Amino acid sequence: NAGVTQTPKFQVLKTGQSMTLQCAQDMNHEYMSWYRQDPGMGLRLIHYSVGAGITDQGEVPNGYNVSRSTTEDFPLRLLSAAPSQTSVYFCASGNRASTDTQYFGPGTRLTVL
């Protein structure tokens, strides 16, 4: 198993550009989520999904869109990048949010100029 994979590892954008951060898992997990991590602020939940076709907002959803058309993939879209979105983005998956281990991807480091 590859586990949770994220692409790209690094990305530099200009303000106003859009892009999609990819996340895939091969463990047949129902639950997937996206977090951003900024210095001193820990992980903040952006969006999450409890299964294919179901998504919901987390703590900081503004400026981001998600969709879950398959169990395996959970892409995160930045609609119009802003410098405030400069961060490290982590995707995670688990069988359930509650009692199961959440597996994290290696992260995507995004810089918006």
Place this chain on the structure above:
Amino acid sequence: SQKIEQNSEALNIQEGKTATLTCNYTNYSPAYLQWYRQDPGRGPVFLLLIRENEKEKRKERLKVTFDTTLKQSLFHITASQPADSATYLCALYYSSASKIIFGSGTRLSIRP
């Protein structure tokens, strides 16, 4: 909104001593509380989970307690080693919304 606080300052411990990290939360008690370890440049790795009706959980040198009255969890590493140096994150699961919220983490350094 829910707030989670961890030791804001880094913790420096002598090798062999017990490290104790704190996680405090406000408002509603979560159904479950999890602890993760994160090394620089990497994603968090799950360590332990404790349910709201459990007082204590152990795994090798790790021990977690959960006090819903104090709204606090303590994470202990006994016989600490330099390899335990990392950032430790607590995370709370809220069943009403099926989501996991993280604290900001505590950086732990174990000196030889």
